[in-house]
Amino acid sequence: MSSLAWLSKKLESEKVLCQACSHSCVLKEGEYGICGVRKVENGELQLLVYGLAAAINVDPVEKKPMFHFLPNTKAFSLGTVGCNLSCTFCQNYSISQYPKENAHQIAGRELSPQQIVDLAIQNGCDSIAYTYNEPIVFFEYTYDTAKLAHARGLKNIYVTSGYETKKAIDLLAPYIDGMNIDIKSFSNEFYKEICGAKLKPVLESVKYAKENGIWVEITTLIIPDKNDSMEELRSIANFIASVDNSIPWHISAFHPMYKMLDAPRTPFSTLKKAYDIGKEEGLKYIYLGNVDDEKRESTYCPKCNNGVIRRNGRIGEHVTNHLDENGVCPHCSYELEGVWK
Known part of the structure; x- marks a missing residue:
């Protein structure tokens, strides 16, 4: 289609x-x-993939990961085949790289924007997440779906590598409420050799999405000996803080995947150091991912340091939110940044 x-x-x-x-x-x-x-x-x-969903699922919104966006709710997740990056560690390579590895073949189940919105509502979802592969490559499909979703009271999330043009963000801004943007490295060489892309457009997208009123969270997958130097991690944290120190930073552990099967898993000590660096650079909200660490997966009030959102178990499995509908801390009345209703 x-x-x-x-x-x-x-x-x-x-x-x-x-x-x-x-x-x-x-x-x-x-x-x-x-x-x-x-x-x-x-x-x-x-x-070529308009109306063709290669992957759909009902997920906790925390799996996107979005921790300051309608916590403890469900997101209807949608992806197609195709991607504008070629990351050698891709976790969804079977769909993202499908056309490139199968002589430009296209695959997917026919689902119109209206059907997606209907399914999201039928499954009790509060949002639709465009995810699994890079959503900007199926922009028109996401745009039409997001517009219909907004009209039905649903919010929309882009889970993205941050390669959108400013023109695309201008068009998406009225309908996309949140974005989780990967900053995969702070090295242009890493982006060029491992992802088939460049660093600068990603950084520009982070800033421009924020300027356009879209709620932004950042994810960095830490790969041993590739992007795990303390200097590089500090550069990422410093950049995020320079845009807005209330942007949550998700630091995720790598496990061997796709063409990077020989690389080791990320040591917990590296994740903890990155967490501490984020704190040193003034970030308010830092989270560890792909590890079992309730302390560093939970949210604390930046003012009084009391726990306000507890997360344990698998991602999104057990979430206890003590904030009110406006994100206000019950202990000190600080209004935490995020999308709460």
């Missing part, structure tokens, strides 16, 4: 500029974008 990829521009050279992500692919007739799911056909850019 395909549809016009309207976030694009025809050029005088009879080529088409894709304006969804920062790769800004310029494509001629018959060519695919780097993502593998946007292709020029009959002079128009087509989104």
